Amino acid sequence: MNETGKDIFRPRARIIKTIGEELISNDFVAITELIKNSYDADASKVEIEFQGNIEKGEGKIIIKDDGFGMNLEILQKGWMEPATILKKGKVKSKKGRRILGEKGVGRFASSKISKQLKIISRKKGEDEIMGYFDWTQFNEEEKYLDEIFCNWELNKKNIFIKDQGTILELEDLNSEWNASKLSDLKATLSRLINPIIPIKDFKIFLKLPERFKKLQGEICPPDSLNYPTYSIKGKMDKEGNLSVIYKGSDNNEEQFNKKVSVGYGEFPTCGEFQFEFRVWDRDIEAMKEWAAKLGTNLSNIRKDLDTAAGVSIYRDSFRVYPYGDPSLDWIRLDMRRVQNPTMRLSNNQVVGYALISMEDNPELKDQSSRQGIVEGKPFEDLKLTLKSILSELESRRFKERRSEKKILSQQPNLFSDMNIDPVIELVQRKLGKDPEAIVTLSKTKEKIEENIKRVQEVLSRYRRLSTLGQLIDSVLHDGNSYLSKTKNEIEIIERELRKDNLDIEKLKKSFALIKVEREAISNLFVRLEPFSGRRTKIKRKVILEESIKNVFDLFDKEIKKQQVIIDLPSTKTELKINDQDFQAIILNLLDNSLYWLQGEKEILEKKISIRFNVDENKLNIYFSDNGPGIKGEDIPYIFDPYFSRKPEGIGLGLTIVGELCSEMGGMLELVKDEEDNFSTQFRITFILKNDN
Numbered sequence: 001m002n003e004t005g006k007d008i009f010r011p012r013a014r015i016i017k018t019i020g021e022e023l024i025s026n027d028f029v030a031i032t033e034l035i036k037n038s039y040d041a042d043a044s045k046v047e048i049e050f051q052g053n054i055e056k057g058e059g060k061i062i063i064k065d066d067g068f069g070m071n072l073e074i075l076q077k078g079w080m081e082p083a084t085i086l087k088k089g090k091v092k093s094k095k096g097r098r099i100l101g102e103k104g105v106g107r108f109a110s111s112k113i114s115k116q117l118k119i120i121s122r123k124k125g126e127d128e129i130m131g132y133f134d135w136t137q138f139n140e141e142e143k144y145l146d147e148i149f150c151n152w153e154l155n156k157k158n159i160f161i162k163d164q165g166t167i168l169e170l171e172d173l174n175s176e177w178n179a180s181k182l183s184d185l186k187a188t189l190s191r192l193i194n195p196i197i198p199i200k201d202f203k204i205f206l207k208l209p210e211r212f213k214k215l216q217g218e219i220c221p222p223d224s225l226n227y228p229t230y231s232i233k234g235k236m237d238k239e240g241n242l243s244v245i246y247k248g249s250d251n252n253e254e255q256f257n258k259k260v261s262v263g264y265g266e267f268p269t270c271g272e273f274q275f276e277f278r279v280w281d282r283d284i285e286a287m288k289e290w291a292a293k294l295g296t297n298l299s300n301i302r303k304d305l306d307t308a309a310g311v312s313i314y315r316d317s318f319r320v321y322p323y324g325d326p327s328l329d330w331i332r333l334d335m336r337r338v339q340n341p342t343m344r345l346s347n348n349q350v351v352g353y354a355l356i357s358m359e360d361n362p363e364l365k366d367q368s369s370r371q372g373i374v375e376g377k378p379f380e381d382l383k384l385t386l387k388s389i390l391s392e393l394e395s396r397r398f399k400e401r402r403s404e405k406k407i408l409s410q411q412p413n414l415f416s417d418m419n420i421d422p423v424i425e426l427v428q429r430k431l432g433k434d435p436e437a438i439v440t441l442s443k444t445k446e447k448i449e450e451n452i453k454r455v456q457e458v459l460s461r462y463r464r465l466s467t468l469g470q471l472i473d474s475v476l477h478d479g480n481s482y483l484s485k486t487k488n489e490i491e492i493i494e495r496e497l498r499k500d501n502l503d504i505e506k507l508k509k510s511f512a513l514i515k516v517e518r519e520a521i522s523n524l525f526v527r528l529e530p531f532s533g534r535r536t537k538i539k540r541k542v543i544l545e546e547s548i549k550n551v552f553d554l555f556d557k558e559i560k561k562q563q564v565i566i567d568l569p570s571t572k573t574e575l576k577i578n579d580q581d582f583q584a585i586i587l588n589l590l591d592n593s594l595y596w597l598q599g600e601k602e603i604l605e606k607k608i609s610i611r612f613n614v615d616e617n618k619l620n621i622y623f624s625d626n627g628p629g630i631k632g633e634d635i636p637y638i639f640d641p642y643f644s645r646k647p648e649g650i651g652l653g654l655t656i657v658g659e660l661c662s663e664m665g666g667m668l669e670l671v672k673d674e675e676d677n678f679s680t681q682f683r684i685t686f687i688l689k690n691d692n
Helices: 015-023 027-040 072-079 106-113 135-139 179-190 210-215 284-294 298-308 333-339 377-401 421-431 435-497 504-531 544-554 556-562 579-598 632-637 653-663
Strands: 045-051 060-065 114-122 128-134 151-155 165-173 203-207 230-236 241-247 253-259 273-279 310-315 318-320 350-356 540-543 565-567 574-577 607-615 618-625 666-670 680-687
Touching: 015 106, 015 135, 027 045, 027 060, 027 106, 027 179, 027 318, 072 114, 072 128, 072 151, 106 114, 106 135, 106 165, 114 135, 128 135, 179 203, 179 210, 179 298, 230 377, 241 377, 273 377, 284 298, 350 377, 377 632, 435 504, 540 544, 540 579, 544 556, 544 579, 544 607, 556 579, 574 579, 579 607, 579 618, 579 653, 579 680, 653 666
Parallel strands: 045 203, 310 350, 565 607
Antiparallel strands: 045 060, 060 165, 114 128, 114 165, 128 151, 230 241, 230 273, 241 253, 273 350, 310 318, 540 574, 607 618, 618 680, 666 680
């Protein structure tokens, strides 16, 4: 007969310390958690005071508020019961504030800061209560949790609190607080409360020893952050509709609406939220102008911006850690800037805010540590949406920063401004036939032309790599499909060969299928060959329609996924060109069209069309789609290097296409579709010569 029984599940006392270390990562987070407790208690102000020699093992931190306070029952069932149910089901405070401290982690926060805690609290009209917590007890290896006792007492004289409120005295500090750490604390607290819609009836004050007095006072964001060079703010509803106000360097406001999609017309799953991005140029002249306007020096405003830079998330008025820390570039702004330094912003230029709430953003769940949001599609959608919003500011800033005198051409040529022939002509007019000047200019021209050739060769290699990068998904999908099918047939053959009586017909069928798959993957390699890194300048006669079909075949998976109707010419037009460059042109245009079509859920029939037209000695190739089209104000900039409307765009696609057309003796233009069947239409023009 087996023995049976049951025992009490008794955690060791040290579990409190273990859980606390997981929940509270640092002293700043600990203090903010205690401030949130004051906010939940409907306090109008909270004061954090540092007393004495604030080094490890010494000193005291006092956190005092004028909230509704606690009586003995609340102390016993709140602070003395980890993971208390006291706040469970309570969504709003008496003042109507959204309750933040639902998980009962306040006592863990205090244990992170100090070894001893004394609580003094009073509810209006009741006696003062005191509670004593010795956190060192929880370090004792042998003790169980139910063997730990925390003392309390009632103080009927009401010595410390006249009306109502709570005082937390944290003694025997776990770490040193020096000037640098206190400065960081002040910066952290200045970003704690939502700056867009600040809480008017809740103030935070910092009180420090004499030697740190310059850091004390009411906690407020620096005034300098109220004067951005550019800003964009507004809100997004739950279906991805943005209502936006943009303000540029001229202080003029532009209001517009936009639909955000996160692929194939889907709206973001993150829920509705408000946002604001404040942006500054960080070049010396811009910073000096900003400092002069505020009557301060360059060092101060740089420090203010460095301290506040980043994109913060605020849930129900309070910041969600660690988003917004200057060292945490969580939406990867710096990576975007590396890829496109002319247009994109770096993390240290942006002070951004996203305002979410428990009610409106239920899918954006806090991690158990109360630091960070659980990774998943809703959080990824929030990142994509914020980058999409920021890209609207970036594109407008790009235009503002362009020189008004620059003549923008529809036909781009990256190297056209490097021609020094006008300089040579000017020197000859001014100096006559000065032999030394002519020789110097001639050598300079040769050197520039030589360097241009080198740059063109490097650019050629990089655009091959860029093109291959665009094809990776197609290659992996098709390649894996072929290999998987071949593997299945090989396994069938192996099983059949192990049998005594071979089924010859079955083996023949499997070998035939393997041959088909071999041909398929061989054709894939043939289609990819023009995009290889092997650069050749040799021109040959190419049937353009076949080259175009080759590119479209490589994107077959994406085309089918989006259900795009493709209309390609059935003619056979022969032209003597470099096939690599021609296919790269078509690939970039196709990639652009598919990108912009994917967000158009309302379009019943997505279409991409290529049409050929011969006009005297010109061959015109029209590449068209019925996507959202190009905005009129963007048209002068679309061929400019680095200009892009894609949130992650590098802005070199059309520049490279235009440069390739130019190298091939052709021209790329954006033209209007005369029949209005398509919203975007590019025309590639080649001059037909006798040797074509």
